[in-house]
Amino acid sequence: GAVVSQHPSWVICKSGTSVKIECRSLDFQATTMFWYRQFPKQSLMLMATSNEGSKATYEQGVEKDKFLINHASLTLSTLTVTSAHPEDSSFYICSARTRRTDTDTQYFGPGTRLTVL
Amino acid sequence: RKEVEQDPGPFNVPEGATVAFNCTYSNSASQSFFWYRQDCRKEPKLLMSVYSSGNEDGRFTAQLNRASQYISLLIRDSKLSDSATYLCVVFEPEGGKLIFGQGTELSVKP
Numbered sequence: 001g002a003v004v005s006q007h008p009s010w011v012i013c014k015s016g017t018s019v020k021i022e023c024r025s026l027d028f029q030a031t032t033m034f035w036y037r038q039f040p041k042q043s044l045m046l047m048a049t050s051n052e053g054s055k056a057t058y059e060q061g062v063e064k065d066k067f068l069i070n071h072a073s074l075t076l077s078t079l080t081v082t083s084a085h086p087e088d089s090s091f092y093i094c095s096a097r098t099r100r101t102d103t104d105t106q107y108f109g110p111g112t113r114l115t116v117l
Numbered sequence: 118r119k120e121v122e123q124d125p126g127p128f129n130v131p132e133g134a135t136v137a138f139n140c141t142y143s144n145s146a147s148q149s150f151f152w153y154r155q156d157c158r159k160e161p162k163l164l165m166s167v168y169s170s171g172n173e174d175g176r177f178t179a180q181l182n183r184a185s186q187y188i189s190l191l192i193r194d195s196k197l198s199d200s201a202t203y204l205c206v207v208f209e210p211e212g213g214k215l216i217f218g219q220g221t222e223l224s225v226k227p
Contacts, residue, residue, distance in 0.1 A: 032213070034214075034215075041219075042219060043121075043204065043217040043218055043219040043220055044161065044204075044217040045217075046214055046215075046216075049212075049213070049214070091158070093160050093161075095215075103208075103210070103213055104148070104149040104151075104208035104215070106215060108160040108161055108162070109160060110159065110160050111158075111159065111160045113158070
């Protein structure tokens with residue numbers, strides 16, 4: 001149980017285009033989803049927290065107009081990187097939390113590797 | 118100061134060696150502590166939680182010192198399959214967030 005999927009697993013796009021990444025909880029309802037970004041040799045950095053049906057809360061320094069997050073249902077959250085640039089190339093990982101588990105328990109998706117040319 | 122700091126790596130050890138990782142955290146209000154393992158190009162996976170009384174899971178032992186805000190992970194009898202990056206993670210209740218250290222890379226050689 002507690003499986004989280006991400007799609008796509010990798011994507012290459014041209015500079016200036018937008019890319020949408022999906023995060024799905026497959027066998028549970030995710031009341032809260034988190035989006036992280038990880039650059040090579042660096043740690044996971046939390047970008048934003050989203051609760052189903054409400055606006056995402058972004059971490060300091062993360063542009064909300066560039067990284068659009070939608071958490072429209074209890075099993076799906078999407079991250080759209082708008083007008084992507086090479087510096088946005090990174091490993092994007094989502095995680096999900098369910099109301100039934102402890103608040104410190106998160107289930108991680110397999111990640112999406114974005115390369116912007 | 119980083120919220121969660123770990124030993125700089127990489128650690129290169131022979132099979133069978135014992136290796137210890139250290140971690141310090143800055144927020145004294147932190148409640149829960151974990152070690153995660155991350156393989157190259159994969160998501161992090163929970164290795165073990167860390168309790169004040171110390172806990173052991175097979176070859177892995179984790180310790181927490183709240184007074185010093187210090188966490189450790191000891192791996193005994195290292196295996197080739199232990200090669201990975203080990204992430205020290207702290208849960209901050211105020212924001213309900215997991216804070217990740219930068220990770221320490223371990224490479225176990227034959």
